Amino acid sequence: MSHLFSNYNKLPFEIVEGQGAYVKDQQGKEYLDLTSGIGVVNLGYGHPEVQxxxxxxxxxxxxxxxxxxxxxxxxxxxxxxxxxxxxxxxxxxxxxxxxxxxxxxxxxxxxxxxxxxxxxxxxxxxxxxxxxxxxxxxxxxxxxxxxxxxxxxxxxxxxxxxxxxxxxxxxxxxxxxxxxxxxxxxxxxxxxxxxxxxxxxxxxxxxxxxxxxxxxxxxxxxxxxxxxxxxxxxxxxxxxxxxxxxxxxxxxxxxxxxxxxxxxxxxxxxxxxxxxxxxxxxxxxxAVPSLQDNVQARSAQLLAGLKDLPTVQAVRGSGLMIGLVLKDADTLQQVMQQLREAHVLALKAGTQVLRLLPPLTITEEETAAGIAILRSILG
Missing domain, CATH: 3.40.640.10 (Type I PLP-dependent aspartate aminotransferase-like (Major domain))
Structure with a gap:
């Protein structure tokens, strides 16, 4: 029996460590985290200067x-x-x-x-x-x-x-x-x-x-x-x-x-x-200009890479705050589960929006990897 209140729908695994845009669960499984801990870890996990x-x-x-x-x-x-x-x-x-x-x-x-x-x-x-x-x-x-x-x-x-x-x-x-x-x-x-x-x-x-x-x-x-x-x-x-x-x-x-x-x-x-x-x-x-340059470049990369998906009604947002409006709201939880199985973490917003909030430090290669998995599931 848990001694915690049940006010959260918790997933059945624990994230125990992270570096950059990646986190690991208690079994050592690695995930590309496109949530930044719900828009919190903007500089990525384990940032050396913050630590x-x-x-x-x-x-x-x-x-x-x-x-x-x-x-x-x-x-x-x-x-x-x-x-x-x-x-x-x-x-x-x-x-x-x-x-x-x-x-x-x-x-x-x-x-x-x-x-x-x-x-x-x-x-x-x-x-x-x-x-x-x-x-x-x-x-x-x-x-x-x-x-x-x-x-x-x-x-x-x-x-x-x-x-x-x-x-x-x-x-x-x-x-x-x-x-x-x-x-x-x-x-x-x-x-x-x-x-x-x-x-x-x-x-x-x-x-x-x-x-x-x-x-x-x-x-x-x-x-x-x-x-x-x-x-x-x-x-x-x-x-x-x-x-x-x-x-x-x-x-x-x-x-x-x-x-x-x-x-x-x-x-x-x-x-x-x-x-x-x-x-x-x-x-x-x-405040470093190169960080904002990266946000804008990775945003453009995501928007270009996620267009024309048959299951997506619209893509909206700004910078690295992006929502994919699914045509079928009933598939949102299924999509999120499929992403987790493919070692990618994402969020929902409202009833039919898949929300992406990756770290602002995410690289071009990491973004490309995320796009490939998203396309394989939503394509």
Missing amino acids: QALLAQAEKLWHMPNLYESQLQETVAAQLVQQIPHTSEYAVYFCNSGAEANEAALKLARKATGRSQIISFQQSFHGRTFGAMSATGQAAIQDGFGPLVPGFTYLTYNDEAALAQALSADTAAVILELIQGEGGVIPAEKEWVQAVAAHCKENGTLLIIDEIQTGMGRTGTFYAFEQYDIEPDMFTLAKGLGNGIPVGALVGKAALKSAFGPGSHGSTFGGNKLAMAAAAVVCQQI
């Missing part, structure tokens, strides 16, 4: 509460802000996960504006804590946990008219993903995002961009919002920020700092020494 930073910090100090200054936090915050193509000043709050980052953003939005309504979108996913879950536009995530946090409105994604009608003098914030990951790898239209930003500015509403899956180089730029020519009031990060070490961050305009004064919000482990040591290396590595 070295963690070991060096572990020999000094693992943890210290936020009662004292932290040069590591200042370093990572500066790295994150330096990557923003901005005219405004930004500040950073550190936590432990994407859900916590979104919770902080939602709290800050209400406190800073004095308003209560939060607009989100159908098929969105923002986390499983009460605020983040209430912002998530998927009934399946919310079922059984009611009543939810009040004040949330869910609109149709990529629909400007619906947003313009829903905005009011009580709208504190609009929160959106630039690619709805869990919802099916659905990209936001650039014109729509720019219209959302304009409507928010005109209405005095804060724009929150959830970059938890799209950020940290995943879509071919350090932040996905760079490709949309917008300046969000806040954006949230996690997943790839620590390359597997739990860490999240809320990045917001410095004008919002007064609403998050001493005692207003906090986290015991937020900005943990080990997490910051890892994040500092991750930020440095993802």
Whole structure:
């Protein structure tokens, strides 16, 4: 008997080690991992600089509460802000996960504006804590946990008219993903995002961009919002920020700092020494132009190699966040099982999308190997 809750559908094998884009199970079977641990291990498994930073910090100090200054936090915050193509000043709050980052953003939005309504979108996913879950536009995530946090409105994604009608003098914030990951790898239209930003500015509403899956180089730029020519009031990060070490961050305009004064919000482990040591290396590595060049090259290679498959209705996404929409939704689990049998790990998104989130460091040869197996199963 397992002493764990059964809230995960676990596969009957354990991953025990990894290097680069490959992982091994407890029996020594090797898999090409096209999931990056659900978009987390962006620099690949066993990254030497990240490991070295963690070991060096572990020999000094693992943890210290936020009662004292932290040069590591200042370093990572500066790295994150330096990557923003901005005219405004930004500040950073550190936590432990994407859900916590979104919770902080939602709290800050209400406190800073004095308003209560939060607009989100159908098929969105923002986390499983009460605020983040209430912002998530998927009934399946919310079922059984009611009543939810009040004040949330869910609109149709990529629909400007619906947003313009829903905005009011009580709208504190609009929160959106630039690619709805869990919802099916659905990209936001650039014109729509720019219209959302304009409507928010005109209405005095804060724009929150959830970059938890799209950020940290995943879509071919350090932040996905760079490709949309917008300046969000806040954006949230996690997943790839620590390359597997739990860490999240809320990045917001410095004008919002007064609403998050001493005692207003906090986290015991937020900005943990080990997490910051890892994040500092991750930020440095993802900022290297050759890494983003590789993301864009491997993305083009995947898109070219996966076109014209008879069982695939559409291929969508950006960078190394790609969704294959299967014509027959009933085959999704079967396809994933066949991939595992062929020693490839992939993910699902929604009900009929095969989701690929390979490490940003994946090579041309590894990508070609993955394409060959995908074509053999989906062709």
